Amino acid sequence: MPRPTPPPNDPSHPCSSDRSGLDSATSTSWLAGPQAKAARLVFAYEAGPCGYVLHRYLSRKGLDCLVVAPSLIPKRPGDKVKNDRRDAVEIARLLRSGDLTSVYVPSIEDEAIRDLCRARDAARVTLKDAKLRLKSFLLRLGLNYVGRADWNDAHRRYLAKVVCPTPAQQIVFQESLRAVDEQVERLHRLEQELLDLVPSWRLYPMVEALQALRGVQWIVALTVVAELGDLTRFGNPRQLAAFVGLIPSEYSSGDARRQGSCQRTWKSGPE
Numbered sequence: 001m002p003r004p005t006p007p008p009n010d011p012s013h014p015c016s017s018d019r020s021g022l023d024s025a026t027s028t029s030w031l032a033g034p035q036a037k038a039a040r041l042v043f044a045y046e047a048g049p050c051g052y053v054l055h056r057y058l059s060r061k062g063l064d065c066l067v068v069a070p071s072l073i074p075k076r077p078g079d080k081v082k083n084d085r086r087d088a089v090e091i092a093r094l095l096r097s098g099d100l101t102s103v104y105v106p107s108i109e110d111e112a113i114r115d116l117c118r119a120r121d122a123a124r125v126t127l128k129d130a131k132l133r134l135k136s137f138l139l140r141l142g143l144n145y146v147g148r149a150d151w152n153d154a155h156r157r158y159l160a161k162v163v164c165p166t167p168a169q170q171i172v173f174q175e176s177l178r179a180v181d182e183q184v185e186r187l188h189r190l191e192q193e194l195l196d197l198v199p200s201w202r203l204y205p206m207v208e209a210l211q212a213l214r215g216v217q218w219i220v221a222l223t224v225v226a227e228l229g230d231l232t233r234f235g236n237p238r239q240l241a242a243f244v245g246l247i248p249s250e251y252s253s254g255d256a257r258r259q260g261s262c263q264r265t266w267k268s269g270p271e
Contacts, residue, residue, distance in 0.1 A: 031061075044095045044102075046070045046087075052105050072101040106229050113201055114226040120190040121223070127183035134176040141165065191219070198222060206231065 034041055043058055043065040058065040074094065094100045106114065131151065138144060143162055147154050159177060164170040195218075198204055203225050210221035225231075234240045241247055249260040 040064075042066070042095065044068050044091050044100060046073070046091070047103050052111070055105055056108070066095070066100060066102040067105055068100045069103050074099055104229055104233065109201065110203070110226070110229055113198065113203075113222075114229075116190065116194055116197070117223050117226040120187065120194060120219075123183060123187045123190055127180065127187055130176070130179045130183050134173075134180055137172060137176060138162065141169065194222065203230070 041063055043054075043063060045054060045065075045067065047067045047069060052067060055065045055067050068091065073091070091100070135145075135150070141164060143164075145155055145158055147158065149155065162173060164173050198207065201207075206225050207218065207221045210216050210224060211218060228240075228243075231240065234243065238247075246262055248262055251258045251260065
């Protein structure tokens, strides 16, 4: 299957990677008012499902923009009223006081490789669920496989000979088996695309370096690098450990120091 041609690097093209999805006339109108009142504008918005489109759009116009980590925005315990206007005023106030923590914004190329890695992982999870549904269905009919390993050649030969008690159940079995085969093909396609695209990625040398570690193959190395992004933004290993949550929780008071399990909570950036 031929790979689709990438969109031209033309902001006016509807499929261009530089196009923000914002209407030019609309964006110019809402920027004209604030620009007329202030010599310097700084924008901030919460990270969410809309991604980094607005950040990249404003950055191309030479404007400062922060994508803020929602979990790190200071909240007053007694404040129970929430709406868009109050949120905007609160973000502006915290931005002025310097109490907002921005997240790392990857480049378009880095985000694209990360999206492909996540699509591959989603296919892996879907495949696992499809296999579990098929095995559970056969187990309920008393047709459980007793071989040493599942989904090898022997297991496939067994599945090819399975006959369910009724025609309706046979249809369910055939469709479940077809769903497994489709997800296997999907997973293989995505992995092949990764193999073709990653060698030209700017962070590929880091992927190769991680594979020097024992037990780390290309899928693991690629996923780690794609999720972490550019590691040069971390000043030392402790910052990286804090980012991925590999630091112990602590509840200490006075001379007593108590450390618990790792936080396992992703941070928005170096600390």
